[in-house]
Amino acid sequence: MTTCNGAGTTAKPDRSETGQEGQYTDLSDIIRPVGHEMALVEEWLVTNLIDDSPFVGDLLAQIFQAGGKRIRPLISLLGSKASLTDSKDDVAHSEMSRLHIILAVLTELIHSASLVHDDVIDAASTRRGQETVNKRFNDKLAVLLGDLLFAQASICLARIMNPVVVGIYGQVLGDLCSGEIGQMRQQFVCRVDWDAYILKSINKTASLIAAGAHSGAILNARPDNVVAGLKDYGVNLGVCFQIVDDLLDVTGSAQQTGKPVGNDLRNGLLTAPALYVLERNDTSSQRLVELINKRAVQTDEGVEEALAIIRKSGGVEQAQALALSYGAKAKSSLSVLPDSESKQALIAMVDYVLVRSN
Amino acid sequence: MTTCNGAGTTAKPDRSETGQEGQYTDLSDIIRPVGHEMALVEEWLVTNLIDDSPFVGDLLAQIFQAGGKRIRPLISLLGSKASLTDSKDDVAHSEMSRLHIILAVLTELIHSASLVHDDVIDAASTRRGQETVNKRFNDKLAVLLGDLLFAQASICLARIMNPVVVGIYGQVLGDLCSGEIGQMRQQFVCRVDWDAYILKSINKTASLIAAGAHSGAILNARPDNVVAGLKDYGVNLGVCFQIVDDLLDVTGSAQQTGKPVGNDLRNGLLTAPALYVLERNDTSSQRLVELINKRAVQTDEGVEEALAIIRKSGGVEQAQALALSYGAKAKSSLSVLPDSESKQALIAMVDYVLVRSN
Numbered sequence: 001m002t003t004c005n006g007a008g009t010t011a012k013p014d015r016s017e018t019g020q021e022g023q024y025t026d027l028s029d030i031i032r033p034v035g036h037e038m039a040l041v042e043e044w045l046v047t048n049l050i051d052d053s054p055f056v057g058d059l060l061a062q063i064f065q066a067g068g069k070r071i072r073p074l075i076s077l078l079g080s081k082a083s084l085t086d087s088k089d090d091v092a093h094s095e096m097s098r099l100h101i102i103l104a105v106l107t108e109l110i111h112s113a114s115l116v117h118d119d120v121i122d123a124a125s126t127r128r129g130q131e132t133v134n135k136r137f138n139d140k141l142a143v144l145l146g147d148l149l150f151a152q153a154s155i156c157l158a159r160i161m162n163p164v165v166v167g168i169y170g171q172v173l174g175d176l177c178s179g180e181i182g183q184m185r186q187q188f189v190c191r192v193d194w195d196a197y198i199l200k201s202i203n204k205t206a207s208l209i210a211a212g213a214h215s216g217a218i219l220n221a222r223p224d225n226v227v228a229g230l231k232d233y234g235v236n237l238g239v240c241f242q243i244v245d246d247l248l249d250v251t252g253s254a255q256q257t258g259k260p261v262g263n264d265l266r267n268g269l270l271t272a273p274a275l276y277v278l279e280r281n282d283t284s285s286q287r288l289v290e291l292i293n294k295r296a297v298q299t300d301e302g303v304e305e306a307l308a309i310i311r312k313s314g315g316v317e318q319a320q321a322l323a324l325s326y327g328a329k330a331k332s333s334l335s336v337l338p339d340s341e342s343k344q345a346l347i348a349m350v351d352y353v354l355v356r357s358n
Numbered sequence: 359m360t361t362c363n364g365a366g367t368t369a370k371p372d373r374s375e376t377g378q379e380g381q382y383t384d385l386s387d388i389i390r391p392v393g394h395e396m397a398l399v400e401e402w403l404v405t406n407l408i409d410d411s412p413f414v415g416d417l418l419a420q421i422f423q424a425g426g427k428r429i430r431p432l433i434s435l436l437g438s439k440a441s442l443t444d445s446k447d448d449v450a451h452s453e454m455s456r457l458h459i460i461l462a463v464l465t466e467l468i469h470s471a472s473l474v475h476d477d478v479i480d481a482a483s484t485r486r487g488q489e490t491v492n493k494r495f496n497d498k499l500a501v502l503l504g505d506l507l508f509a510q511a512s513i514c515l516a517r518i519m520n521p522v523v524v525g526i527y528g529q530v531l532g533d534l535c536s537g538e539i540g541q542m543r544q545q546f547v548c549r550v551d552w553d554a555y556i557l558k559s560i561n562k563t564a565s566l567i568a569a570g571a572h573s574g575a576i577l578n579a580r581p582d583n584v585v586a587g588l589k590d591y592g593v594n595l596g597v598c599f600q601i602v603d604d605l606l607d608v609t610g611s612a613q614q615t616g617k618p619v620g621n622d623l624r625n626g627l628l629t630a631p632a633l634y635v636l637e638r639n640d641t642s643s644q645r646l647v648e649l650i651n652k653r654a655v656q657t658d659e660g661v662e663e664a665l666a667i668i669r670k671s672g673g674v675e676q677a678q679a680l681a682l683s684y685g686a687k688a689k690s691s692l693s694v695l696p697d698s699e700s701k702q703a704l705i706a707m708v709d710y711v712l713v714r715s716n
Binding site: 049050051053055056117120121122123139140143144146147148150151152154155156157158159161162163166167169170171173174175176177178180181182184185203 | 510528
């Protein structure tokens with residue numbers, strides 16, 4: 001299923017026009033400029049930095065062999081590389097590559113840690129089509145594994161030895177908690193507050209993506225406008241990513257997304273398509289409010305009815321347009337960068353995010 | 359109840375000699391050299407560094423109004439001050455005081471975060487005589503609160519802007535996880551392995567105390583031997599602290615410690631007094647092994663019998679001697695420091711830890 005029609009700016013035809021599925025779900029073109037570095041990221045992810053026990057190494061292997069698209073380290077590495085221009089910089093990049101790989105790794109570690117803890121907080125039973133750690137084992141092990149991943153990330157952060165980057169990631173951890181708390185407090189509250197929605201999306205999703213996108217440029221000592229451009233790219237792409245996540249909750253299938261359709265609605269979370277319906281205050285909107293307020297969305301029939309209302313009332317199309325606008329802003333933020341294969345890959349990443357199906 | 363007889367080296371008489379209770383449980387003499395700074399630590403602990411929501415501030419207030427002796431920030435501030443000598447340094451200390459207070463705060467934040475998550479992992483229902491967060495609310499909120507405290511700590515760490523200190527605390531987070539995993543893997547395993555016991559104690563308890571004790575000297579740019587002396591003090595005091603914790607599990611009361619007596623034994627954790635009994639391999643030892651292997655320690659009768667064996671078999675006295683030896687090592691580590699009120703307070707802290715009752 002195409003999430004956002006007409007999102008692509010590359011030469012490739014949109015899937016909705018060709019009827020071909022999966023064309024944009026292949027990240028291989030985007031990975032190419034940093035393929036070598038991405039392989040090193042995989043090695044680092046399962047390297048036990050904490051102690052010399054094989055047990056910790058085994059735990060890390062279990063976590064990272066469970067899958068994941070590695071979008072965040074990919075954005076981080078591309079941001080690092082795209083911020084460089086001439087041959088002199090290429091030499092510098094080669095010298096600094098170990099730090100850039102550690103940066104990419106820590107971005108994925110924080111993402112994974114927050115997912116493991118989020119699954120405990122949300123009592124989620126499936127993630128990426130597999131049982132969550134809390135479901136397969138228990139909450140206790142999930143807490144410990146999340147902490148272990150945060151600890152690995154902290155050790156990576158220390159190795160980067162850059163106080164500005166430490167500050168950026170410290171704030172990311174705060175933003176993740178702030179986003180989770182904001183979301184928790186808005187559960188089953190039928191108030192249309194777009195500012196709160198965007199803020200939550202920045203905290204929960206965009207903050208970490210933006211940190212990865214622009215920290216490499218800081219390590220490369222690039223000018224402020226380059227750093228700011230990559231940060232803006234990350235923030236806008238992150239919000240776009242969250243809106244597409246919201247769309248997949250309404251239009252996706254459990255097979256695609258690896259979690260039950262309508263999962264957000266069942267948890268009383270107002271997604272972007274739902275907010276568009278609610279702000280109309282018409283009959284459909286009033287019925288949706290009723291289903292949420294009475295917790296009917298927690299039943300199979302209730303959530304199906306709510307999803308049908310959102311699909312029929314144009315909420316999906318409006319949210320798609322919103323995602324596209326953030327995607328466009330992400331692309332235009334890159335105008336400060338010289339053209340390069342990595343810059344083109346960052347642009348293609350926006351299209352990938354817009355049409356992703358999981 | 360006196361935990362370790364004859365521990366004191368100060369002029370004050372030991373409680374076991376005077377029959378007076380509580381003389382060493384008063385920290386006011388130890389706090390005096392850093393009383394002003396400790397008041398600022400309290401303010402910082404409840405300051406929301408994450409976002410501008412009053413809700414986060416309220417959560418922090420709830421956590422820190424629940425009590426706690428603030429031993430770790432106290433050691434951190436005393437370490438900072440004791441590492442300074444002459445008036446020139448005093449000026450430098452005054453200029454750096456904000457950083458030292460942040461250092462003390464982050465040490466307590468990490469401690470509190472790990473307690474909140476440990477209580478989820480151990481399914482503990484009481485802490486400091488109060489219901490734990492997981493018991494009073496649920497595991498989900500406890501996970502989020504722990505993460506929130508780690509995030510606050512990360513933001514503090516970033517503000518210190520010192521890559522060496524970032525490295526020290528990154529490793530502390532790893533050590534805490536490593537200690538927790540080590541402990542989890544040794545539950546109900548009746549093997550006497552003192553190296554594993556000491557390593558677990560360093561990871562779980564001493565690492566954070568040592569980080570607080572010597573990081574201030576690093577910020578003050580003190581010579582290596584001063585930094586190393588304060589680190590050794592912290593490691594030895596931390597192991598001493600863990601052994602006393604073990605003793606309190608056998609000799610304390612729920613009223614004193616705020617958690618059920620024999621709590622460690624019920625969870626299959628071999629405390630120092632239990633290890634001394636087990637290594638004898640006599641009739642008492644064999645009965646203790648039986649009670650642990652058959653999980654009889656999980657019942658009231660079983661744990662009472664196990665505690666009685668440990669108390670009667672001299673395990674308590676041997677563990678007291680071990681705690682004293684680590685306390686003595688902690689004190690002698692301070693010999694590199696010039697005499698000062700703060701150094702005397704660090705010495706008195708060892709005595710406080712040795713005779714503490716909670």
